[in-house]
Amino acid sequence: MSTHVTALVLGVFFGFSLNKAGLTKYHKIVNVFRLTDLAVLKFMMTALVVSMTGVYAMRGLGWVTFPHVPATYIAGNIIGGLIFGVGMALSGYCPGTCAAGSGEGKLDYLIPGLLGFLVGAGIYGLTYQKVFPSISKIANKGSIVIPDAWNISPHLTVLFFALMSLFLFYLIDRVGLHRKESVS
Template identity: 35%
Template structure:
């Protein structure tokens, strides 16, 4: 197997980005109301689209790494940073009505409010960059677990985690279908 580099990698990034955006549009998760109604427990389209994507993607990465066609690039697990980041991300997603990926795809559909929100994401990223040294010293150092994965923390094989996710997904889908949402 040969690594994809240079112009080929850039071209593939554009192709995969386009396909990803197209799939988000086809899955209806570029619609502000669909995402907001997920948080209001009125429309579970986001769950129905993203949960299978996460599971299939995760299993794909696991297979590729087991076949030595890909390598894990594990980042430091910083628990306080993860908690704060998750809270900020969640509040931003509820207020904006999109996650970063669906926001960019919504811009591609002509959504002006998604464009305004993306400008806010850029401002937030710049502020984070300027404050990074303080964040690293005061937030990322708290609850630092090092380069560790969930299976390593739980002392179980990675397939156990994916198996549990599949069971959870099936249970959630059964509940959503039963509730008619």
């Protein structure tokens, strides 16, 4: 029971952050693909830098062990990503932002969005055995994380990712590395 309350509360903060970042708006999502507004990229990379710093520090201190790490099967991860991008550019949302946008009262999120996810999930579950085993066996590396798999220091990996992100933010915000908006 208490774990469910925790999930609800974490979900509220998650959805709240998506709303405040503007990710529950169609144009925010599509414009990152048009390269005219890179807020989605900044949001995702900031979340990654903060969270990876936290979880790797806690793992180093022995406070946590990682939950089930998402599996790396190279072809499937890339093909899934490629199909996912098409859906994202068409609809202007992803499953998480659609849930948060639905709560805002946007009916084009609440009805076609949530229904579409349920239909997509049903189709996937019914075709799983024909599709997934053959894709996921190609270059399947299992549940690996970069520092362990490549035998490099986790702290250096996190530091490298953080510096790379800061450099990218600098290029975007200070140097102006994005396209100018042409749609009014």
